[in-house]
Amino acid sequence: MQTYNIALIGFGGVNRALAELIQERFSEPTEALGFGLRIVAITDLQLGTWQNDDGIDPAVALAVERGGNFAAFPGGSADVDNERVIKESSADIVVEATFTNPTTGEPAASHVRWALEAGKHVSTTNKGPVALFGPEFRQLADDHGVRFEYEGSVLSGTPSLKLVTQSLRGLNITGFEGILNGTSNFVLGQMAAGLSMADAVREAQELGYAEADPTADLGGSDVALKVQILANDVLGGSLTPADVSVQGIQDLDAAAVSEAVAAGGAIKLIGAATRNADGSIDASVRPVALAGDHALASIQGATNAIAFHTDLLGTVTISGPGAGRIETAYALLADIIAIDDARRLAGGTS
Ligand SMILES: NC(=O)C1=CN([C@@H]2O[C@H](COP(=O)(O)OP(=O)(O)OC[C@H]3O[C@@H](n4cnc5c(N)ncnc54)[C@H](O)[C@@H]3O)[C@@H](O)[C@H]2O)C=CC1
Numbered sequence: 001m002q003t004y005n006i007a008l009i010g011f012g013g014v015n016r017a018l019a020e021l022i023q024e025r026f027s028e029p030t031e032a033l034g035f036g037l038r039i040v041a042i043t044d045l046q047l048g049t050w051q052n053d054d055g056i057d058p059a060v061a062l063a064v065e066r067g068g069n070f071a072a073f074p075g076g077s078a079d080v081d082n083e084r085v086i087k088e089s090s091a092d093i094v095v096e097a098t099f100t101n102p103t104t105g106e107p108a109a110s111h112v113r114w115a116l117e118a119g120k121h122v123s124t125t126n127k128g129p130v131a132l133f134g135p136e137f138r139q140l141a142d143d144h145g146v147r148f149e150y151e152g153s154v155l156s157g158t159p160s161l162k163l164v165t166q167s168l169r170g171l172n173i174t175g176f177e178g179i180l181n182g183t184s185n186f187v188l189g190q191m192a193a194g195l196s197m198a199d200a201v202r203e204a205q206e207l208g209y210a211e212a213d214p215t216a217d218l219g220g221s222d223v224a225l226k227v228q229i230l231a232n233d234v235l236g237g238s239l240t241p242a243d244v245s246v247q248g249i250q251d252l253d254a255a256a257v258s259e260a261v262a263a264g265g266a267i268k269l270i271g272a273a274t275r276n277a278d279g280s281i282d283a284s285v286r287p288v289a290l291a292g293d294h295a296l297a298s299i300q301g302a303t304n305a306i307a308f309h310t311d312l313l314g315t316v317t318i319s320g321p322g323a324g325r326i327e328t329a330y331a332l333l334a335d336i337i338a339i340d341d342a343r344r345l346a347g348g349t350s
């Protein structure tokens with residue numbers, strides 16, 4: 001059975017959770033997955049760079065606390081050298097989990113491009129490269145015979161993109177709407193319970209839900225990137241960020257949230273897109289006061305949900321965790337499983 005060498009670019013909540021999963025379950029090939037995982041490189045702004053083509057012990061890497069760095073280890077340095085690691089390490093798969101930059105997608109977009117051009121598969125939870133360069137990177141992956149996988153960019157470990165591409169093939173999907181951000185849904189629920197927005201955001205940060213800059217969660221730009229990814233991948237669009245109208249929850253006050261609850265409903269940040277008869281796509285992010293009997297009104301905490309409107313099945317809804325360190329690390333594992341499936345399909349040995 002195959003063992004994949006992986007490079008972890010960014011060693012924050014999500015990639016540390018993946019390292020924990022590898023340490024606990026996947027360092028050796030398993031019958032369940034049919035492969036094992038070996039970490040051969042880690043880079044992080046705070047910790048520097050560690051490359052060891054013979055393998056890095058996840059427990060040792062995880063034990064390096066914030067404030068420390070990798071300089072003490074053979075192949076380690078306090079400096080970040082993403083380009084060398086991505087281009088020259090023995091990694092088969094580059095796992096990109098650095099900060100999402102909703103404006104330029106950088107430097108993650110360069111990390112993805114370097115990896116694909118070097119003939120390395122990519123798994124990422126970073127929405128920037130996917131939303132802003134998705135078609136280019138899918139083509140680049142095809143040209144180099146590798147995969148560009150990004151399940152965790154939408155709905156974390158809940159299989160929204162793979163649900164469509166693997167289980168809803170052949171259907172005509174005309175639109176979707178949903179709760180696509182865990183932090184804002186968590187914050188709205190905490191505000192309904194009487195917390196201030198600031199205190200609720202702080203809790204979301206401590207739980208590992210929030211973006212490095214949580215204004216992306218509250219202001220709607222995180223949801224807008226996800227709406228763009230879904231509209232382009234699922235509805236066949238070619239949307240740019242300018243095509244998504246965005247209104248966030250940052251200006252909502254506790255009174256408005258409590259009023260909705262008192263009326264038996266809930267305010268939710270909804271991302272939606274509809275393909276019109278002429279092929280154009282209307283896409284939006286906005287807070288909506290939902291009645292209590294609306295399917296999305298009962299979605300609590302960091303849970304997300306998305307309803308796809310189809311021709312043959314009517315509405316198909318999936319719900320699950322939309323944020324969380326281990327939940328999102330699972331999305332990375334799902335990507336690696338897809339990479340392995342593709343290798344087997346192409347005639348690779350088991
Ligand atoms: N936390 C979650 O629930 C989810 C996160 N995501 C996405 O996954 C990515 C990672 O999320 P988290 O791990 O929660 O974030 P985090 O902020 O905990 O970790 C990001 C890490 O990347 C490092 N980093 C930033 N720029 C870097 C660079 N140029 N080179 C090397 N390292 C760099 C930082 O030092 C930090 O340790 C983000 O893009 C986020 O939007 C996606 C779905 C869910």
Ligand SMILES: N[C@@H](CC=O)C(=O)O
Pocket residue numbers: 153155156180181182183184209210211217222322323324
């Ligand atoms: N900050 C994001 C993380 C997942 O994309 C969220 O809260 O949904």
